[in-house]
Amino acid sequence: MPYQIIVCGGLAPDPLQTLEPVTTPAGPGLKNELMLPAVFDPWAGHALYEAANLAKNVPGSVIKVVSIAPKAKLQQVMMTVAQKLPFELVPLDGPGGGFTDSASVATALADAIAAIPGLDKSQMLLFGGWESATRGAGVVMQMVGEKLGITEQFLAVDELKVDESGALIIKERVEGGRHQVSKCAAPPAVLAWATGNLPEPSNHPQTGMANMRAMMPALQKAKAAALTSTLSYASVALPAVTRQTKIVKDVPAAQIAQELADWIKQ
Amino acid sequence: MEPILVLLHTTDEGALPKAALETLAVAQTLGTYHLAVLGANAAAAAQSVSAGALSVRAIEGDAVAVSRYATDAVAAQALATASGATVILAPCTLRFQRALPGVAARLNGACDTHVVAVDPDLSIHRWYYRQRMEATQSRTARPWFVLIEPGAADPCAAQPGAAAEVLPCAVETRTEVIGYQSPNADQQTIRPDAQLLFVAGAGWTKKQKDGQTHTDEAGSLILNFVQHNKTSLGSSKSLVDLSGEGQAVLPFLTHLHQVGQTGSTPRHRKGLSTCCHGEEPHVVGWRFINERRAINLDAACGWARGKADVLYVADAFEVMRELAKLL
Ligand SMILES: Cc1cc2nc3c(=O)[nH]c(=O)nc-3n(C[C@H](O)[C@H](O)[C@H](O)COP(=O)(O)OP(=O)(O)OC[C@H]3O[C@@H](n4cnc5c(N)ncnc54)[C@H](O)[C@@H]3O)c2cc1C
Numbered sequence: 001m002p003y004q005i006i007v008c009g010g011l012a013p014d015p016l017q018t019l020e021p022v023t024t025p026a027g028p029g030l031k032n033e034l035m036l037p038a039v040f041d042p043w044a045g046h047a048l049y050e051a052a053n054l055a056k057n058v059p060g061s062v063i064k065v066v067s068i069a070p071k072a073k074l075q076q077v078m079m080t081v082a083q084k085l086p087f088e089l090v091p092l093d094g095p096g097g098g099f100t101d102s103a104s105v106a107t108a109l110a111d112a113i114a115a116i117p118g119l120d121k122s123q124m125l126l127f128g129g130w131e132s133a134t135r136g137a138g139v140v141m142q143m144v145g146e147k148l149g150i151t152e153q154f155l156a157v158d159e160l161k162v163d164e165s166g167a168l169i170i171k172e173r174v175e176g177g178r179h180q181v182s183k184c185a186a187p188p189a190v191l192a193w194a195t196g197n198l199p200e201p202s203n204h205p206q207t208g209m210a211n212m213r214a215m216m217p218a219l220q221k222a223k224a225a226a227l228t229s230t231l232s233y234a235s236v237a238l239p240a241v242t243r244q245t246k247i248v249k250d251v252p253a254a255q256i257a258q259e260l261a262d263w264i265k266q
Numbered sequence: 267m268e269p270i271l272v273l274l275h276t277t278d279e280g281a282l283p284k285a286a287l288e289t290l291a292v293a294q295t296l297g298t299y300h301l302a303v304l305g306a307n308a309a310a311a312a313q314s315v316s317a318g319a320l321s322v323r324a325i326e327g328d329a330v331a332v333s334r335y336a337t338d339a340v341a342a343q344a345l346a347t348a349s350g351a352t353v354i355l356a357p358c359t360l361r362f363q364r365a366l367p368g369v370a371a372r373l374n375g376a377c378d379t380h381v382v383a384v385d386p387d388l389s390i391h392r393w394y395y396r397q398r399m400e401a402t403q404s405r406t407a408r409p410w411f412v413l414i415e416p417g418a419a420d421p422c423a424a425q426p427g428a429a430a431e432v433l434p435c436a437v438e439t440r441t442e443v444i445g446y447q448s449p450n451a452d453q454q455t456i457r458p459d460a461q462l463l464f465v466a467g468a469g470w471t472k473k474q475k476d477g478q479t480h481t482d483e484a485g486s487l488i489l490n491f492v493q494h495n496k497t498s499l500g501s502s503k504s505l506v507d508l509s510g511e512g513q514a515v516l517p518f519l520t521h522l523h524q525v526g527q528t529g530s531t532p533r534h535r536k537g538l539s540t541c542c543h544g545e546e547p548h549v550v551g552w553r554f555i556n557e558r559r560a561i562n563l564d565a566a567c568g569w570a571r572g573k574a575d576v577l578y579v580a581d582a583f584e585v586m587r588e589l590a591k592l593l
Contacts, residue, residue, distance in 0.1 A: 102376070138379050142367040245569065246575065247576075
């Protein structure tokens with residue numbers, strides 16, 4: 001049976017950018033937030049690559065990406081992401097930063113998913129990243145799942161296989177560099193991905209063009225996500241820890257090793 | 267003061283993990299609290315730390331013997347509701363990070379994770395943008411699940427007290443936990459309790475002075491050091507990505523080892539970075555590594571920019587060969 005794979009993913013500032021918090025009328029934000037180049041959230045990206053791989057192996061499966069972000073930014077980022085695999089975009093226009101309230105984001109995502117026409121929930125796999133690179137909460141996917149009534153959920157997933165009976169065999173990270181292996185008899189299920197094992201798919205300009213044809217009108221019609229918040233921030237600050245780096249040069253390896261050995265034994 | 271519940275889980279072996287005692291220590295700074303434990307052997311585990319708790323409850327048995335969303339969520343919901351608490355403190359283990367956000371949604375509340383401190387007025391401190399900035403915040407939504415980051419507080423001493431009231435738990439689920447996959451003991455390289463984190467970067471696989479790569483020697487130098495000194499092993503993204511692409515690099519490295527922006531943020535007292543450039547996305551994963559040293563051929567490497575305590579400008583192959591003789 002083909003799957004209906006929904007991938008939830010937001011945007012994150014390009015990790016190589018310097019970030020500085022500022023106070024805005026709407027609460028904390030990032031300095032020059034709208035100017036910062038953005039990427040598709042890296043863990044959601046892994047979820048998307050896994051979705052593409054699954055859809056390729058189970059013909060008839062479809063992928064829909066649900067994203068809350070400032071519309072203009074989403075359009076920019078999608079120019080790249082759309083080249084990698086075929087999917088349909090369900091955009092919501094809203095703030096994309098980390099300081100939005102996870103519970104409210106989850107409600108908006110769940111409402112958008114529930115409103116997708118013709119969605120067969122019995123064949124639905126709800127994918128997303130296990131955390132975002134912005135808020136880093138790791139709570140949104142579980143909340144979306146709950147709001148949609150899906151109680152088979154997996155967090156920090158690195159592998160999904162489908163066995164001959166159609167059951168999902170799932171590897172989730174647990175502490176200490178181990179994986180827990182579970183068998184879920186059938187969809188629907190929530191899978192919040194860690195990195196998985198797939199490399200980033202390469203770009204196909206044709207796929208990009210085909211995707212963008214449907215995405216542009218969807219983006220134009222994107223509804224505003226009504227986010228609320230029960231959070232209040234007393235402060236947001238950069239950690240003030242710059243180290244006085246001692247640079248040791250032109251010293252024989254044996255001497256460095258001795259210094260390191262002493263340090264390790266301390 | 268709001269009613270607080272300390273919600274804990276046991277390990278599969280029926281003991282409380284260290285993170286449980288750390289969360290309990292945080293709660294003890296806030297005043298009185300209720301206590302609840304779920305998991306294998308939960309009632310006995312609850313009693314072993316129940317001194318001073320206003321009430322003590324537990325859910326144990328087959329349903330919650332292993333970590334699974336459907337069963338843990340029902341058990342946690344029952345325990346939270348029975349306690350009457352509006353604020354629930356729990357350790358931010360993967361088991362609870364999986365289950366408790368959904369419980370918060372079920373109860374129309376909220377959940378915050380990776381909390382590193384809680385003030386007496388119930389303001390919490392947590393990190394944003396992958397350890398790049400820290401916020402102090404509070405919430406009006408209740409019930410509020412606050413998940414305390416392992417390692418953020420010193421564990422308290424276990425003080426036994428009253429016996430736990432054991433609640434029933436029945437739930438249907440389509441998920442069966444089959445077991446664990448872990449490297450066997452002598453291949454294990456992720457050791458959260460180690461003093462030292464040894465991090466390998468892509469430099470180990472680059473062409474060296476003689477114009478050749480020496481990945482076999484790199485692999486044995488690294489593994490010997492890590493196994494012999496029982497350190498934990500981390501990696502930069504560049505290096506794990508190379509292994510993921512099927513290149514013959516360092517086969518023992520997986521994405522689980524990746525430290526940084528899109529990897530983990532381990533806690534260790536000391537960290538030694540080798541052949542690794544110290545770029546921002548990598549270094550954010552070092553936020554909770556107290557003492558940091560790096561070995562890099564390049565004196566202008568990112569570690570030199572106030573990120574490491576000592577940068578040794580040297581050939582890591584040579585240094586690690588010498589270090590092997592000393593340790
Ligand atoms: C979206 C995004 C997310 C990212 N997330 C992460 C993340 O989570 N974790 C992460 O690590 N990175 C991450 N990065 C990548 C990060 O920016 C760096 O590119 C990466 O960490 C650099 O890895 P490296 O030091 O292993 O490799 P390189 O940059 O290739 O550096 C290799 C180093 O080895 C040194 N070297 C070579 N030979 C020797 C020798 N014999 N002795 C000593 N030194 C030697 C060289 O001088 C060089 O500095 C991310 C990047 C992006 C864009």
